[in-house]
Amino acid sequence: MQRLFVLFDLDNTLVDRRGTLADWAAEFTARHRLADEEQAYVLSMVAERAYPRTFDAIRIRYRLPTSTAELWRAYCTDIAALVSCPTEALDGLDELRAAGWRVGVATNGAVDIQRAKLRAAGIAERVDGVFVSGEADARKPQTRHFALAASRCGTELGDGGWMVGDNPVNDIGGGRSAGLSTIWIGNDSSWPLADARPDHVVPHARAAIDLLLLHSAGHTRTTT
Ligand SMILES: [Mg+2]
Structure with missing residues (x-):
């Protein structure tokens, strides 16, 4: 499964x-x-x-x-x-984990600022793992970045998995190269690249979470 x-x-x-x-x-x-x-x-x-x-x-x-x-x-x-994370997105992270998802954050940047934001926004305690590129000099879109993030969540690439992000190259291109299905947060703009389209386009994180919850509901039905 x-x-x-x-x-x-x-x-x-x-x-x-x-x-x-x-x-x-x-x-x-x-x-x-x-x-x-x-x-x-x-x-x-x-x-x-x-x-x-x-x-x-x-x-x-x-x-x-x-x-x-x-x-x-x-x-x-x-x-x-x-910084803040919308309440509906925070609730969504809880809902994903309650539905059996492993949830992680994969972010480029310096460790202190990214970790401070994750704590202040209430995200840190709602996810299974976090990887910040500055921790090991592994930046998105490098596959190593996604592999380290998966490892922080106690899982690994090559076993399905999804990447949700707003950057077409780092999040979507990188996620796809790492073997992940991809959801692009488009903020109501259209996909800017000629190819490498994401699997799904949504306007914000909550919409991505709803899509994932639907996916897992369908997933449960087809595998049980
Ligand atoms: Mg971003």
């Missing part, structure tokens, strides 16, 4: 990182008394992904008197305080 196993991406899949960052950039420029027009630059520096070295560049540009380590710590604390 196929195991029920699903990995979720974190940013812009379970939590809204984009909206959070705009609020943070406004707060950061005000706190450090930077001109309002610098908000866009600061935002662009952290838009894709932020690491301690990002704050080295920001510190140098604005000649901030604060150390890079302190700026990074403050960023982790601020972002963790700002």
Whole structure:
């Protein structure tokens, strides 16, 4: 019998990182008394992904008197305080596990910020395992990333399994290469690549969870 196993991406899949960052950039420029027009630059520096070295560049540009380590710590604390996971998605994670799914998070990024967000958003205690790329220098879309995430959940690739995420290359392309079925969180946009389409497209995480619950209900009926 196929195991029920699903990995979720974190940013812009379970939590809204984009909206959070705009609020943070406004707060950061005000706190450090930077001109309002610098908000866009600061935002662009952290838009894709932020690491301690990002704050080295920001510190140098604005000649901030604060150390890079302190700026990074403050960023982790601020972002963790700002992110949230919709209640219906949190409930959905519980429902999946109650229905027999192993549930994990597979995310690129630095360990401290990603773990802080997972705890603050209430996700950490609702999943079986988490793998952050910074823990072992294994980034999505590398298959090794998905294999390590599966291992954290006490399972392995090559046994069915699903990947849910918003990034066409890292989550969907990577998930597919790792042998996972894929659900793309499209945020109401259309699939941007010519090929490598996901198995399903949904508007948000809760819709992906509903689809998985339906799958497992059907799965139970056909295997018992
Ligand atoms: Mg993402």
